[in-house]
Amino acid sequence: MFCDMYIRKLIIFIVFVCGVVFQVYTQEEDIEAKLQSFKYALKNKNLPKKERIDNLIALGDYYMGNPGDTAFNYLRNAKELSLSLKDSFNLMRSYNRLALLEIYDENDNVALKFTDSALMYADYFEESHFAGIGYSYRIKGMAFRFLERNNKALESFLQANRYLLKPQQDEELKTYLAENYSDLASIYLSTDNKEIALECIEKSLSIAKPIEAWWEIAGAYEFLSNYFLKENDYAISKKYLDSATIMYQKISSDVGLSNVNKLRADVFLQEEKFDEAIKVIVKEIDIDKKDGLSYTLTEDYLFLSNAYAKNKRLDVANKYLDSAKVSALESDNPAHTIKIGQQKARLFKEIEQYENAILELRAILKSNSISTYRESRKEIYEELYNLYELKNDPNNALIFFKKHQELNDSLKEVLQQNKYSVLQSEFNYNELEAKLETRNAQLKLTKEEKKRQNERGMFFIGLLGLIAVFFIFSFFRQRSLSKIKRETLLAKQEVLKIKKQALDTEVQFKNKQITDFAIHIAEKNELLENIKKKLKSVKVINDSHKGILMNTMQFINNDIEHNKEKIQLYKQVEETNDSFRAKLEQKYNNLNEKEQKVAIMLRLGQTSKQIALQLGISAASVDNYRYNLRKKMGVTKGESLKIFIKNI
Incomplete structure (x- = not known):
């Protein structure tokens, strides 16, 4: 039940990490001051456009996850500026961040459009683009998973593997690859491809363990726990949850620990230890309320409704279902509307109100959103089949049994076709890549040759036209040539004269400014010195007057020395920073x-x-x-x- 919530929480985690670009620029404790400096820099019309894009993306990253459209506006401006510069790398960066923002806001279809735009500007032969391309396909796969389109999700994750399996891999790229194998394992397990699912998760662990990627290792252990839960081996399932807990404790991840607790509640529910399962989720609800994430709260309330229903406490189950409805209004997620309807139907079924249960499920099938969520549609077909059987209605039962089988078979067929692609891609990667590059190179050469032929044809046509025009107008052109040259020369001389006058005027103005400023400073210093002399000659009547004179003298001295003190201050700051770095490198x-x-x-x-x-x-x-x-x-x-x- 909490599998989708785990992925959504992972996205939320990624969103917060996306402030990375902003924080890279931040070397000060006062982040608010740095924010203002970014905003001030954007007002500078002379700021280079590449730096302007970096600033816009940095601000978009910082505000990602905050209420309102601030993050979206900054990222949109970065995208538009990148587009004007035809900067494909920054276009891909901007679109990927916009896609993440939409997934965070649960607008998964919009996120897919943004990933398509990112990939449209990707250079598939430029190595610096590979990580971004792989990341685009990963985001695409996540969006498809939320939409329950596992066939498309699988294709996207396999494409991500293709670019994450490039020969040169840093730790970050290996981390993405480990996560990708875990996602592939989840998809294969969802359609009972257990063998290939286990091979994928073993591959994920083999990549994550050497680089001590604790988050990814914990995710793999969670998968194994879920795997053995489906096998009804609760003891091993709990052992893997304990291992995942240790990994999350290593990185102090509250999100990970919370998710492990909720998976543990799933195990308790399967064991029919209802009180223990409910106790875990009630505790987690208090934490989720502080986070203010309506998505996770809706899942929590649905879990409690299901647990109380299985424990035959239908009054409490209905109460938590109502809480889920209220929370779902805030998240505005169609998937929650579907799940709530399914749970309502199950509660009707518990009290043998089969007709009401059927009406609830058929109402879901009539909604516009259900066509997107294929897995939920498959579940509803199966539930309707069972309900019609309970009502002794074999005709309708047969209709929905066939619909369930057709949809289930189509999903399995797509996944079966790609069953071995994920592992084969690693073994024959170099061969496939060479073939692909050879084919693309041939296509490119063919296109270039065709382009050159067209250019040559146009050149000859143009040349003939120019020759004809030359012979026809040669006489008139020759006569007017001298006149045009004279007029051009005079015009150039006039322009040069005007430019020289303008420059002379500007130089005179600047010189006057400098002279006036120098005179002003000299006069000010002379005046201050005269004031000091006169103050020194003033006879002090009492201590009070003496204090006033001393303060005035001090103020004058401070004003004179002000610039020197500022210069000294900046030098001290630089020396302090340089000193710590030098100590660190030396020690x-x-x-x-x-x-x-x-x-x-x-x-x-x-x-x-x-x-x-x-x-x-x-x-x-x-x-x-x-x-x-x-x-x-x-x-x-x-x-x-x-x-x-x-x-x-």
């Missing part, structure tokens, strides 16, 4: 550049999430860097890494 010369950046940010008091946003990496990668810093600096377990770095 720990085994740190790489990214580990140095993480250490500096920890010294400034940044959290793991903020560091992830600054460096453009996942939170799991930040925890890996923190783990490496502990090892290389010799920080013992239980000792604060942040305090240790501050004391360097």
